[in-house]
Amino acid sequence: MCTAATYRTKDFYFGRTLDNDFSYGEEIVVMPRNFPLSFRYMGTQKKHYAMIGMAHVEAECPLYYDAVNEKGLGMAGLNFVGNASYRKAMPDRENVATYEFIPWILGQCRDVEEARALLEKINLTDDDFHEKLPAARLHWMIADRDHCITVESTKEGLQIYDNPVGVLTNNPPFDQQIFALNHYMQLSPEEPQNHFSAQLPLYCYSRGMGALGLPGDLSSQSRFVRAAFVRMNSRSGQSEGESVSQFFHILGSVDQQRGCCKAGDGRYEITIYTSCCNADKGIYYYTTYENHQITAVDMHRENLEAHIPARYPMLQEQRIYLQNSDC
C-alpha cells in the first residue's frame, strides 16, 4: 500500500509514502536532459526535461516510482493490484510500457494540461521490463500546482479522473474512493454540536471530537479518507521549513508501523520511505523507516545538461543530535 499527496503554500509540493514488506533497492535519481531515453515502441528521445525522483535502477535504466520534472509536474505510481489491466501494443496508439510511463510524461510535459493531451493518444502496454521484473499493476497521480488527475488503466480502458482531493492510495478504483468521502461529510476540525438528542446532556469532554469516526486502520480506503481529511484541513506557514514539515505530517497520518500489518512469512508491511518534493525548486526531501531525519537532494546542484543520471542511495542511519553533548 502507498499514499501520495500534493500540498501548496508559496511553492507546490508533491510526495508519497512507499509501503511494502521488502525493498527493490531504490535510490534518488536525477535524470539530466541529455540522458537518452529509449522507449520500447516510441524510439529514443535524446533530449527531454530533467527530473528527480525515487527509482530502482536496473541495467543503467532508472525505473521511477515517483518523480517531479524541472517544470514542476509530479507523478507517482501506486499499487492497483486486481484492477489494473494493460493491453498489447496497438497500431494507431502511442504505446508506452508501464515502467516507461513516468519518464514518458515528465520528459515532455510542462503541466497537467499537456499530460492530458499525451494521455489521449496513449496505450499502456503489458510488457515486462524483463522476466524478473514483470509489469507492476499500478495507477498514477499526476499533478502540477493548479491541477491533479488520477490515471487508471482497467479492463474498460484508460480512465482519467479529476482529483480534487490531491490524494491517492490503492484499491478500489478512484471513483469509488472519492464516493466514499460522502460517508464522512460530517467530520470537522470544529467542536461538534449535540444533534443527537436535545433530551440528553451530551457535551465535548475532549478536543478533536469533530473528527470522531475518521477511520484509523491501514486499509487503502481508510488511508484515503484519513489523508484527505488531514490534507484538506492542513494549515501551515509559507516558508520552506514550515511547508515541508506540514507535508510530512500529512503523510505521517498514514504511516505504517512494523507489526501492525502482516504480509506473511514473518514479514510486515512498513512505510519504507516518505518523500516530499518541492516541485518548483526541484528539491527531493525524504525520510526512511529507520531514519526520521529529513534528508534532501537538490536537482539544480547537478549538471542538468549531463548525459548520465546522478544517483543517491537513501541514508538509512538515524543521526540523533545530542543536545547537551558538551556537558
Ligand SMILES: C[C@H](CCC(=O)NCCS(=O)(=O)O)[C@H]1CC[C@H]2[C@@H]3CC[C@@H]4C[C@H](O)CC[C@]4(C)[C@H]3C[C@H](O)[C@]12C
Ligand atoms: C511495490 C510498490 C508499491 C508498494 C505497494 O503498494 N505495496 C503493497 C503491497 S500489497 O499490494 O499491499 O500486497 C511499487 C510502486 C512502484 C513500483 C515500481 C515501478 C517501476 C518498476 C515497474 C516495473 O514494471 C516493475 C518493477 C518496478 C521497479 C516497480 C516495482 C514495484 O511494483 C513498485 C516499487
